[in-house]
Structure formats: C-alpha cells, structure tokens
Amino acid sequence: MNYFWLDKHIDQWNAAIGHDHKPQAVIVNGADGMGKAELLNQIIADLVCRQVSVGHCGKCQNCTLYKQGYHPDVHNVEPEKNVVKVNMIRKLTEFFTSTPHCSDYKIAVINQADCMNVAAANALLKVLEEPPARGILFLSTNSKHQLMPTIKSRCVSLDVVLNVGDKIKLNEWLKSELMNQPGQENAEKLSVQDALTLSDFQPISTLKLLQENQMIDFKTQLDYLYEFFNQDTSVSVAAKQIIENQGNNNWALLQRYFLQLLKSIFNQKQHEIYATHPLNKLIKKSPKVIHIIIKMTELVQQLMLNLNNQIKDQLLLESMLVEIKNQFNQRS
Numbered sequence: 464m465n466y467f468w469l470d471k472h473i474d475q476w477n478a479a480i481g482h483d484h485k486p487q488a489v490i491v492n493g494a495d496g497m498g499k500a501e502l503l504n505q506i507i508a509d510l511v512c513r514q515v516s517v518g519h520c521g522k523c524q525n526c527t528l529y530k531q532g533y534h535p536d537v538h539n540v541e542p543e544k545n546v547v548k549v550n551m552i553r554k555l556t557e558f559f560t561s562t563p564h565c566s567d568y569k570i571a572v573i574n575q576a577d578c579m580n581v582a583a584a585n586a587l588l589k590v591l592e593e594p595p596a597r598g599i600l601f602l603s604t605n606s607k608h609q610l611m612p613t614i615k616s617r618c619v620s621l622d623v624v625l626n627v628g629d630k631i632k633l634n635e636w637l638k639s640e641l642m643n644q645p646g647q648e649n650a651e652k653l654s655v656q657d658a659l660t661l662s663d664f665q666p667i668s669t670l671k672l673l674q675e676n677q678m679i680d681f682k683t684q685l686d687y688l689y690e691f692f693n694q695d696t697s698v699s700v701a702a703k704q705i706i707e708n709q710g711n712n713n714w715a716l717l718q719r720y721f722l723q724l725l726k727s728i729f730n731q732k733q734h735e736i737y738a739t740h741p742l743n744k745l746i747k748k749s750p751k752v753i754h755i756i757i758k759m760t761e762l763v764q765q766l767m768l769n770l771n772n773q774i775k776d777q778l779l780l781e782s783m784l785v786e787i788k789n790q791f792n793q794r795s
C-alpha cells in the first residue's frame with residue numbers, strides 16, 4: 464500500500480486478530496482524506512483470501528472476486544443522499560443470515576455509518592445484540608461521536624490517525640507522490656506546508672489539493688478579497704469573482720485559512736498560510752484585526768450552510784463584504 468501511515472493500523476489489526484479471535488463489529492474512524500477506504504480494502508482483501516495466513520495472495524478465486532468487486536461474502540452499504548436507511552440495514556441483516564459462500568467470513572461495511580437514521584441505527588443494534596457467528600461488520604465514519612452510545616459500546620474501534628513519526632515523513636511522501644506525476648515537476652515550488660495546514664494534515668486531501676491545482680485557485684480567492692478590501696473593485700464584481708472561482712471546497716479552505724491566521728496572531732510559531740500574501744499583511748495591520756477575522760469566519764460559515772444557492776450566496780457575500788470593508792477604515 465502506498466499510504467505509509469496505514470501500515471501501523473494494519474499491524475494493529477493483525478495483532479488484534481492474531482489469536483484467531485476476530486472482533487464482530489469494528490468502527491473505522493478517521494477524518495476524510497486519511498485513507499479509511501484504502502485501509503478497509505486491505506483488511507477485507509486479507510480476510511477473504513484463504514491461501515496465505517498473513518496478507519493476501521492476489522491470485523486465488525477469493526482475491527480475484529474481491530478485486531473485481533463481486534465477492535459474494537462482502538456486502539457494502541452506501542448512504543443515499545447522506546442517509547443510511549432502515550431498508551439498507553434489513554438487507555444487511557439478510558446478508559448475514561446465510562453462511563459464507565467461498566471465504567471464511569461474511570463481511571459487511573457500512574459507509575458513513577454516522578448517517579444512519581434512528582430506525583436504521585435501531586435495526587443495526589439488533590444485529591449487534593445477536594451477532595452472526597461468522598460475520599464481521601465494519602462501520603466507517605468520520606465522526607464516531609455521532610454514533611449511538613449503545614452501538615459504540617458493542618464495537619471495537621480502529622482510529623485512523625497520523626502519529627508524530629508519520630507527520631515527519633509526510634512532507635517527503637507528498638513531494639515524491641507529486642514528482643511521479645507528469646506535469647508536476649515543479650512540485651517543490653508549491654507550498655506543501657500551506658496545503659498540509661489547509662487540509663488539516665489529512666494526507667490524501669493534501670495531495671489532492673496540490674495535484675488538482677486547487678492551491679492556485681484558492682490563492683486567487685485571496686487575491687480577489689485583497690483587491691476588494693484594498694482597492695476599488697465594486698462589491699458586486701468582487702462577490703461574483705469569488706463565487707465563480709469557488710471550487711469544490713474553497714469555503715472550507717477559506718475557513719481554515721482565517722482560523723489559522725487568527726492562531727498565528729496569538730502564537731507567532733503557528734504556520735501562516737501564504738505568509739507573503741498581501742491579504743495577510745492588510746488584515747494584520749488593521750486595528751480591528753480580530754473583529755475582521757471573526758466576521759470573515761462567520762461569513763464563510765454562513766456560505767457553507769447556504770448549500771450553493773448562488774443568488775443567496777451573492778447577496779450574503781455582498782452585504783458582509785461591505786460590512787467587513789468598513790472595519791478596515793475604523794480605528795479601534
């Protein structure tokens with residue numbers, strides 16, 4: 464596996480199941496961009512293969528079926544419009560009633576398990592209360608705290624995290640990943656540290672930020688904000704530019720940017736994203752600096768809640784940008 468920080472979790476898993484005592488329900492918890500799906504993929508591939516005792520052979524019938532996504536002993540539950548519904552859990556219960564076809568276990572994965580509605584969670588609880596003898600259930604989630612306590616107490620947890628050593632290796636890993644891609648020869652010129660901070664040190668999200676030029680789009684957002692606050696761009700033009708340049712997760716990036724800027728004011732050792740960007744300096748030299756940053760964070764939060772309603776976004780941006788710009792001209 465290419466995601467080196469998952470190796471320790473594979474070891475952890477192998478140690479836990481070393482005595483042929485497999486847990487019946489496992490919560491795989493971790494932020495998006497940490498590689499939960501890849502970790503599960505490897506764990507399940509190892510479980511279905513009967514040819515080798517550690518890892519998987521990659522050649523047998525079980526391995527082939529699983530690789531092709533047709534393994535009869537593996538069942539995936541995917542939420543529909545961000546809801547895991549009770550009928551999906553009923554299908555899962557049914558799946559568990561039969562014995563394994565060709566591997567040793569019946570394995571099910573509930574993706575975004577925190578999206579189970581109450582009926583689904585209650586149905587799942589029944590499965591956990593009387594777990595199938597050869598069944599293993601994985602609950603994948605980025606917010607374990609949202610699962611019902613009665614569900615959590617019946618599962619073991621595998622928390623996908625970066626330890627100190629992983630964080631040190633991350634820079635090199637990102638650079639080598641980028642180098643291997645055509646057109647990314649200038650990887651070292653991109654600010655890896657900025658991307659790491661913007662994506663909260665989630666390795667796969669950071670890599671995506673760097674690969675898909677999202678860092679450049681994001682910097683353009685900062686340029687637009689700077690031009691509006693510092694120059695004579697009209698508010699409707701500025702708001703329009705910002706919305707049109709809004710990529711998949713620019714609002715979330717902006718939110719992290721402002722939070723990080725705030726942190727860097729209180730603690731000089733904090734990494735400052737795009738430290739040389741004139742917007743940073745402009746905001747920091749204002750006597751109302753804290754107020755401005757808090758207002759910007761509020762604005763971004765509201766935009767994220769608006770769920771891409773373009774007209775609402777435009778109006779909200781315009782009114783708040785004007786309000787914030789006024790702060791720049793005020794003395795404390």
Ligand SMILES: [Zn+2]
Pocket residue numbers: 512513514515519520521522523524525526
């Ligand atoms: Zn195999």
